[in-house]
Structures are given as C-alpha cells and as structure tokens.
Amino acid sequence: MNNAQSGILESTPPVARYLIFSLTDHGDARRNLRALRDMADGRQTVVGPGQSLVRALGATVPGLRTFPSYAGAGCDGPSTPFALWCWLRGDDRGELPHRARRMTCALTPAFRMEYVIVAFTYLERVVI
Structure with missing residues (x-):
C-alpha cells in the first residue's frame, strides 16, 4: 500500500463497510498488519491506524492525534479511539x-x- 490512499478523496461508493478493531495482542500485531497490507490497496480498502496502535508498535505518525469529543445542545460527537479502522x-x-x-x-x-x-448511497446521500 502506498502512503497516499486515493480512496479517501474519491467519490462516495455505492456501498461500504467500516470495520473498527481494538488491539488485543501486541506480540502478533506486526505479523497481522503485514497480512492486512497485502489486502489494502488504498482505494477499495482504506486503512487508518489509531494512536494506540502506533504507540504500541513504538512508531510515530506525524500529526496523528486522538480525535476530540464534542458536545452541544442535543448533540454529542464522541471520540471513538480504536486501534484500527478499515x-x-x-x-x-x-x-x-x-x-x-x-x-x-x-x-x-x-x-x-x-x-x-x-453504509450505502441512497438518492445521492450516504446512509449509515
């Protein structure tokens, strides 16, 4: 997979699935991520590592930080920090x-x- 994932900027696909993972075993993480690398093309499969995964691997990603949570009158935008998002x-x-x-x-x-x-597109709108 390249560093740039073109799927992020492409138009919304007709159907999608978002997979959200937690890290359970640091020892196998690198091996399992190598298998994921062979599956993720950056276009049809976009991958986002979370800060907890990057730290567990002893790596750094410039600018990576935990997404903040927001709350307003009648609206909550929680932070959902997980190890890996696909x-x-x-x-x-x-x-x-x-x-x-x-x-x-x-x-x-x-x-x-x-x-x-x-998720899917219905009448040109994304439905989740």
Whole structure:
C-alpha cells in the first residue's frame, strides 16, 4: 500500500463497510498488519491506524492525534479511539461481507473487531 490512499478523496461508493478493531495482542500485531497490507490497496480498502496502535508498535505518525469529543445542545460527537479502522468501499453489497471476513481473519489474533458499520448511497446521500 502506498502512503497516499486515493480512496479517501474519491467519490462516495455505492456501498461500504467500516470495520473498527481494538488491539488485543501486541506480540502478533506486526505479523497481522503485514497480512492486512497485502489486502489494502488504498482505494477499495482504506486503512487508518489509531494512536494506540502506533504507540504500541513504538512508531510515530506525524500529526496523528486522538480525535476530540464534542458536545452541544442535543448533540454529542464522541471520540471513538480504536486501534484500527478499515473502510471497505465497493459496488456490490454481497461482496463486502466476504472481504470483511477475510480481513478479520487476517487480523486475528492481534485484533478484535468491535464494530461493523454498513453504509450505502441512497438518492445521492450516504446512509449509515
């Protein structure tokens, strides 16, 4: 995977899945991330490491910080810091669960999937 992930700036895909993982085993993290590297192309699969993962690996990413939480009258925007975030983009709703399963298996045992968010475009708007 290149440093630049073109999928971030491309138009919204018809269907998507967001996979959110916590780190459970630091010892296997590098091996499991190498398997993920072979699956993530930066376009159809976009990957975002969290600050906790970067620190656990003893690495640094310039500018990386935990997203702040916000709250206002009747509205909460919580910070959801997890170790790893993956955005699976696609055109075929049936294909995404298979990709998600392969990614989850590749990341086990070092990571545990905490959330899956299914999204799709309806009338040119993203629905989550």
